[in-house]
Amino acid sequence: MSDLHARHRKVLPDWLALYYEDPLEITHGEGRHVWDAEGNKYLDFFGGILTTMTAHALPEVTKAVSEQAGRIIHSSTLYLNRPMVDLAERIAHVSGIPDARVFFTTSGTEANDTALMLATTHRRSNTVLAMRNSYHGRSFSAVGITGNRGWSPTSLSPLQTLYVHGGVRGRGPFAGLGDAEFIEACVEDLKDLLGHTRPPAALIAEPIQGVGGFTSPPDGLYAAFREVLNAYGILWIADEVQTGWGRTGEHFWGWQAHGRSGPPDIVTFAKGIGNGMSIGGVIARSEIMNCLDANSISTFGGTQVTMAAGLANLSYLLEHDLQGNARRVGGLLIERLRAVAAQDPGVREVRGRGLMIGVELTKPGTDLADPDRAAAVLEAARAGGLLIGKGGGHDTSALRIAPPLSLTVAEAEEGAAILEGALRSTQ
Structure with missing residues (x-):
């Protein structure tokens, strides 16, 4: 456990949840990417819970x-x-x-x-x-x-x-x-x-x-x-x-x-x-x-x-018509993820519109939520250099994807490939 994590647990509430078994400290960002305290670079598909809307360190802002x-x-x-x-x-x-x-x-x-x-x-x-x-x-x-x-x-x-x-x-x-x-x-x-x-x-x-x-x-x-x-x-x-x-x-x-x-x-x-x-x-x-x-x-x-x-x-x-970009790039990303989901019996649904996309995971052949796999996919995606979120009303079994609205087609494809690998590695 890192020193910062230990200090966090000592002075902050137990109900203040952290992602990942080894929690992440993000130190800086640029565009659609962020870096952690160890220098690892990630493609950010969650944007501080949909808060970094345009880009990290946007010069105009x-x-x-x-x-x-x-x-x-x-x-x-x-x-x-x-x-x-x-x-x-x-x-x-x-x-x-x-x-x-x-x-x-x-x-x-x-x-x-x-x-x-x-x-x-x-x-x-x-x-x-x-x-x-x-x-x-x-x-x-x-x-x-x-x-x-x-x-x-x-x-x-x-x-x-x-x-x-x-x-x-x-x-x-x-x-x-x-x-x-x-x-x-x-x-x-x-x-x-x-x-x-x-x-x-x-x-x-x-x-x-x-x-x-x-x-x-x-x-x-x-x-x-x-x-x-x-x-x-x-x-x-x-x-x-x-x-x-x-x-x-x-x-x-x-x-x-x-x-x-x-x-x-x-x-x-x-x-x-x-x-x-x-x-x-x-x-x-x-x-x-x-x-x-x-x-x-x-x-x-x-x-x-x-x-x-x-x-x-x-x-x-x-x-910069980021709404239009969300429509175009988001549409491509949703279709790419649906193609991935078609090969995974544990993906119940890929839903959403624009750059607000959910991937619901269930135990294959059932409608039962699979929160353990959702957590495992989050870890595997991070290992591959991608940050995503999770949520849902059925035991947190939906992956949440919401990158900054300036996401490029190349970055969408890169993120989809990493997520595909994370899903395959957790089947």
Whole structure:
């Protein structure tokens, strides 16, 4: 055990998990690669849990942070803040929400917490609909709406949460139905649920479930849900912490795959917009955002140095069409991995879109999760020079692949070859 690992275990919580039997210390990165303390180089297919969205050490972001830090790092939301207003204007413009207001936080957890406060205050209800297998953060309220047992350490909550079918297409009571029938069954289940309770404040949903293993419903499910929700005045919160900013390739926001009824009432974001800097936030119609009747601030939300990073990062993403790159390179990578999976009886499914790809592992010939193999593949991929993630609602048996959106075709092929070798070596 390394000295750093021993020190980590002595002073940090036991529940603060580390990947790998011999945990990795990443010391620096560039582009789509990172290096560890021993000088080993890795192709990064997880990007700090989907946070390094454009590239490691992106010069444009590094320059913006350095220049802003040389002027002032922080003054709080109690003062006018030009970088915060600049970024809020850009985000409001690309949000698709009319008369949008933006509130900045430091994380996705805090963003979802704020969205729940807005929705419950606006609707005067503490009942919330959430999806099974979902994950929305680690605060008390966010844990209370998380539908993934592995990330829910307590059943205590300030909210009454009702869980809805539909976030996982390939498992559950409706898995055997066609897409249209699946949506219809989930909608009927939602209608039945609403017939037995007082109207909830909101439905919160990830368009693609991140920690849940990159699972998603058929396109159009949330639009169909929205028609039911509108009849009750229930708000729709889209948790775009992992799906936002073009990662799915086909759309800038994940909700747009379900958007025939218009944008959500509230959108939350974080992770990729800061490219490693701590930025989260909430976008909502003004009538919802302005419903609070007491003072509220975020000490570190919107601080100048993180806003400078977000502006530079978003500009780079848009100017270099990284959404289009995610669509093109991600499509090639998914097809390459599906070809590999066809030769492996332990791969149940390769799913996702753009550069957000899940590979679910099960024990051959069954639907039983295989978390031991998932852990073994993670180790083998690292040995081959590739970093990936894992997740899932069934004992963490899904591999999670989410490289920076600037990934090249050559790097996608290299990563797929390493992962193929890791899968073969663990069969």
